[in-house]
Amino acid sequence: MLIRHLHKTCCVVLVALALGLAPAAAPAQPWQIPKPSPGLTPNPAKGMAMYAQTCAACHGRDMRGTDQGPPFLHRVYEPSHHSDAAFQLAVRNGVRAHHWNFGDMAPLPELNPDDVAHIAAYIRMEQRRSGFR
Numbered sequence: 001m002l003i004r005h006l007h008k009t010c011c012v013v014l015v016a017l018a019l020g021l022a023p024a025a026a027p028a029q030p031w032q033i034p035k036p037s038p039g040l041t042p043n044p045a046k047g048m049a050m051y052a053q054t055c056a057a058c059h060g061r062d063m064r065g066t067d068q069g070p071p072f073l074h075r076v077y078e079p080s081h082h083s084d085a086a087f088q089l090a091v092r093n094g095v096r097a098h099h100w101n102f103g104d105m106a107p108l109p110e111l112n113p114d115d116v117a118h119i120a121a122y123i124r125m126e127q128r129r130s131g132f133r
């Protein structure tokens with residue numbers, strides 16, 4: 001299952017490599033994709049509030065980006081290129097700059113995997129509305 005995830009999420013691999021995590025030598029933790037609670041129904045309305053509080057400053061209230069971070073309403077972040085696992089990993093581990101020139105994204109330890117699932121649901125909803133699938 002891990003392998004399937006890695007195939008689907010090229011950027012997850014890129015990020016992990018950028019962080020210097022050699023698969024053989026690294027402890028299991030960074031490769032474990034944080035999982036929301038079993039049975040959780042991601043709620044875009046909850047996600048919207050948390051997005052506004054913790055992501056909007058860089059990714060933009062309207063998800064169109066700021067001078068601190070990239071837009072989510074962009075082909076790069078549509079679900080076929082960045083799966084929800086990429087969101088879990090970005091929040092848990094941070095992101096080394098690799099697609100853009102905004103610099104790195106720091107981890108956001110105040111959010112748990114359920115929070116991130118709600119936020120991802122909100123971002124997916126807005127992406128669908130704007131025609132990204």
Ligand code: HEC
Binds near residue numbers: 095
């Ligand atoms: C301090 C600014 C900042 C904040 C706050 C921030 N981000 Fe980011 N984020 C960035 C930058 C910059 C990048 C782009 C890195 C690159 O060049 O690929 C990024 C990239 C990402 C990526 C792409 C990861 C990948 O695999 O390429 C995801 C997903 C993401 N952010 C999610 C979030 C979420 C969800 C939140 C709120 C919980 C958030 N970010 C808050 C700056 C931020």
